[in-house]
Amino acid sequence: MPYARLSAFYLFHFGALGALVPFWGPYLLERGFAPVAIGVLMAILMGTKIVAPNLFGALADWRGERMPIVRLGALLALLGFAAVFWADGFWLMALTMAVWSFFWNGPLPLMEAVTFNHLGTRVSRYAQVRVWGSIGFILTVLVVGWWQQQAGSGVVPVAVLAMFIGILLSVLLVPDRPHAHQATQHLSLRQLLRRRELLLFLTACMLMQASHGAYYAFYSIFLESAGYREMSIGMLWALGVAIEVLVFLRMHRLLERFGARRLILASLALAALRWLMIGFFVEIVALQILAQTLHAASFGVFHAAAIHLTHQYFPGPTQGRGQALYNSLSFGVGGAIGSLISGMLWSSAGAGWTFSVAAGFAALGLAAAYWSRTPDTVEA
Incomplete structure (x- = not known):
């Protein structure tokens, strides 16, 4: 099982969450967005989490493969996020956040399925892979918090971009693993x-x-x-x-x-x-x-x-x-x-x-x- 490569994905995915959850609101405030606008922008992250996983899941089950779709999503999330540095004004920022959060949130369920397929009969060991997401969250919160105190909130998108690069590199190294074929007919x-x-x-x-x-x-x-x-x-x-x-x-x-x-x-x-x-x-x-x-x-x-x-x-x-x-x-x-x-x-x-x-x-x-x-x- 590619334990280290699967763990790296969770490390960087939830590391990005650690850079976003505590620090993205203050970053937007410093960029000049009003509190109401910030609330709407943060709601976009939640909205794509409702829609994107289902679309990605349906596409992967239809094609019968997951990692090529995960890799494409990781690449588009990275490219979409890069536009944050130039997005000026509410509507452009809203569009930018909708794009990159859609491609960031979509692949996670596919990676969960791939992880379980690699685990095979050792599914109870899932938590030992997923724990690296929690470790990534803690490390990112600590590092970005210290970095922000030294250099200001402008470091926040740089940290998120670094996590997205890590996500892309990690999924490039994870081999696909289809579900095990069983004799019984699935519903x-x-x-x-x-x-x-x-x-x-x-x-x-x-x-x-x-x-x-x-x-x-x-x-x-x-x-x-x-x-x-x-x-x-x-x-x-x-x-x-x-x-x-x-x-x-x-x-x-x-x-x-x-x-x-x-x-x-x-x-x-x-x-x-x-x-x-x-x-x-x-x-x-x-x-x-x-x-x-x-x-x-x-x-x-x-x-x-x-x-x-x-x-x-x-x-x-x-x-x-x-x-x-x-x-x-x-x-x-x-x-x-x-x-x-x-x-x-x-x-x-x-x-x-x-x-x-x-x-x-x-x-x-x-x-x-x-x-x-x-x-x-x-x-x-």
């Missing part, structure tokens, strides 16, 4: 989506990511309003991702011992607890530290278990579209719903109600996952 995607347990499973994934909307949008703002200093806020964010790394390293053991369904149920329950701790006990540092350690459950354990089941739910020629559905419904639709509702509640209802709604999303996801009766091993 079509339409037939698979008629299965009640699959629909409830995807609903649970969407609700889990919706519950993260308030956290990603307002956690730093909430901490700052409660008197936390910038360094403390950064350390809390880093703690969450660092614990996530440790969990990824042991995820195969957790899957073997507890099974994917139990891990998903536990993650949703702990996510609800996490949002309530943040919303009502922000002044208690020890509880905020504990809440951040639960990021390992609400994101790390849940994502690894969910993508493990997604790979089983969508076998054979439906792999690309299956991974795309998981990504677009959870991180795309779920993330958009969570961000929209938390944005509406934050000023009018306050942090307590906003994070209570986030906990409610996780609780609804727990109910959906429980009633889905999703097995640990899916029979296609």
Whole structure:
């Protein structure tokens, strides 16, 4: 298995996310964009995450090959992003961001499918490859944060461009790996989506990511309003991702011992607890530290278990579209719903109600996952 080459893709892909999430908004502000315009521009990133994975997945399943499409997407994302340095004005920047984010978000589900195909019977080892994405995120946040303090926000697009170059180089080195041919006849995607347990499973994934909307949008703002200093806020964010790394390293053991369904149920329950701790006990540092350690459950354990089941739910020629559905419904639709509702509640209802709604999303996801009766091993 090309472990190092697959890991390099995740390192650079999520390294780009680490350069974008904390720093892109301030960069746009310094470029002269108004806050409302920045909100719309950031929404474009979410919108392409809903559409692009499904189009890329459908194309890959139709052609029966993935890596040539991934490589083309990586190249076009790099070329599209280069236009950021010359994009002047809202509409040109919006077009530029729509292009490069479309080709950046589209190939990820295909790489997930290729990774699982390379793993073969060792699918529980997926987390040991994916962990390099978390490491890339941490390293990029630290390096770009330091670099920005030294040279200003103009370094942010340079850092993202460097990550995109890394993505292209890594996918050029990853060999394609088709799904294993089996004697049994696989169901079509339409037939698979008629299965009640699959629909409830995807609903649970969407609700889990919706519950993260308030956290990603307002956690730093909430901490700052409660008197936390910038360094403390950064350390809390880093703690969450660092614990996530440790969990990824042991995820195969957790899957073997507890099974994917139990891990998903536990993650949703702990996510609800996490949002309530943040919303009502922000002044208690020890509880905020504990809440951040639960990021390992609400994101790390849940994502690894969910993508493990997604790979089983969508076998054979439906792999690309299956991974795309998981990504677009959870991180795309779920993330958009969570961000929209938390944005509406934050000023009018306050942090307590906003994070209570986030906990409610996780609780609804727990109910959906429980009633889905999703097995640990899916029979296609």
